[in-house]
Amino acid sequence: MFDLELKNKVAIITGGSDGLGRATAKRFASEGAKVVICARREEHLMQAAEDLRKETNGSVLGMKADVCKAEDCTKLIDQTVEEFGGIDILINNAGKSAASGLEALSDEAWQEDLDLKLMGAIRMCRGAVPHMRKMGGGSIVNATTGAGKAPGSLALPTSVSRAAGNNLTKSLANELAKDKIRVNAVCIGLIKSAQWERRSEKGSLEEFYNELGNKVPLGRVGEAEEYADLVAFLCSARGAYITGTAINLDGGLCPVI
Template sequence: MELGLQGKVALITGASKGIGLETALYLVKEGAGVTICARNQDRLEEAAAYILEQSGKEVFVVEADVTNEEDCQRVVAATVEKYGRLDILVNNAGTSQAHPFDKVSPELWQQDLDLKLFGAIHCSRYAVPHMRQVGGGAIINVTAGIGKTPPASSLPTSVSRAAGMALTKAMSKDLGPDNIRVNTVCIGLIRSEQIEKRWKNQNPELSWEEFSHKERQIPLGRIGNTDEAAKVITFLVSDAASYVSGTSVNIDGGMLGTL
C-alpha cells in the first residue's frame, strides 16, 4: 500500500521516547521529514541517534515545553524554517496522572490540562496556517481509553483525555473544509517506562513476555508494544486514510468497553 508520505513534513511532540519516538521512526522510514520535540535535550539527542541507527535518516531536534505557548509557536516555526512546510502534527506529549478526586490539587489540575489539552491546542493553532498553505494536512491527538470510560482514581488524566477527544471532534468539523483531517488514538496498556517499572518491582523473575501476558483484562492477552501504536498513527496521517477524520481509534487490545 502506498502511504504517500514521501516529502511530507511532520512535527511530533513528546517524541524522545515511547509512542512518539516510534512514530517518528516509522514516518522517516516512509520518507517524511520529521521534527521531534520534548523537554529534555539529552533524551532528544538519544532518540535522534536511535532513529539514525534504525533508519539511516536524520530527524530535526527541537527542545520545547508544550505547556508554554511560546515554545509551541517556536517549534512550529523552526520546523517550517527547516523543511519549508508542515503537513502533519502528532500531539503526543503527556504523562499519566491518576489520583482520587480529593487528592488532586489545583496546581496538578492546571499542569495536566496545560500539558495534554492546551499543548495540543497551541501546537495546532500555530500549525494549521502552514497546513492550509500546502492544501491540507493531518493532526493526531494522542489520548487514552480512560477518557471514554473513566474509572475511580483516574484524575486528572481521564478528564484531560476526554477533553482531547472533544477537541478532536470539534477541530475536525472546523478544519475539514481546509482538507485538514483531525483524529485521535485512544491508548490502552502499551509498554512504557511506567509499566516496565511495575514489571521490575513486582515480577522481576518474569520475562517481559511472561509479565505482559498476565494482563487478563485484555482480550488479546498481552500488553501492547509502542510500534503497534506507531503503525496506526502512521496510517492515520497518511494518504491511505484520506477519508478518515473526526474519529477515535482504540489501541488497547480490545480492553475498552466502548467503541
C-alpha cells in the same frame, strides 16, 4: 503496493524521544517523511534523534520544547518551518499518566494535567494549522485514552483531560475539514513504552507486562509499533477519508466503541 505516500511530508511528533512517540518517529522516517521530535530532556532527545537517523537512514531532527510553554510551542513550529519549509502532519503525543481520586487532587494537579494534555495540543494545533493550510491540507493525531470515553474509578484527572482531547479532536475535524485538514484521536490502552519501564524498575519487565496484559481482552499489552502503524495510516493518503474519529487501540480494553 500499499504506499502510504508519506515521503517528504513534514511531521512534528511531540514527546518523540521515548516510547510511543519514538516508535512513531521511526515509522515516519522509514517512510521517507521529514520528522521533528520534541521533548524536554535535551540530551536524551538529541541522542534519540541521532539513533533514529542511524536506524532509518532518514531525516529526524530533535528540537527541545516543553508543550506546557507557549513560547516553546511557537519556537518549535517556527524552527520546523524554517528547516523543512512547512508542516503537513502533527502528532500531539507528549503526555504522562496521572490517575487518582477527587480528594487527592489539588487545583494545581488538575491545572498541570490540563495544561500538558489539553493546552499542549491546543497550542500546537493553533501554531501548525496555518502552515497546513498553506500546504493545501494536513493531518493531526491526538493521543488520548479509552478513559476519555469511559472513565473508571480513580482515573482523574486524565480521564477528564482525555475526554477534552476527544472533544477537541471532533471540534477541530469539523472546523478544519474545509481546509482538507483531518483530525483524529487514538485512544490508547496499555502499550509498552518508557513510562512502563520506569514503573517496573524493581522487577522483571516481562512479568510486569504479562500481569498488565491479563487485564486486556486480547490477553497482552500492545507494542509501540502497533501505535506507530495506526498513526502512520491515519496520516497517510490511505487514510484520506478518515476524520473526526477516536479509535480505540487497546486490545478490547475500553468498554465502549
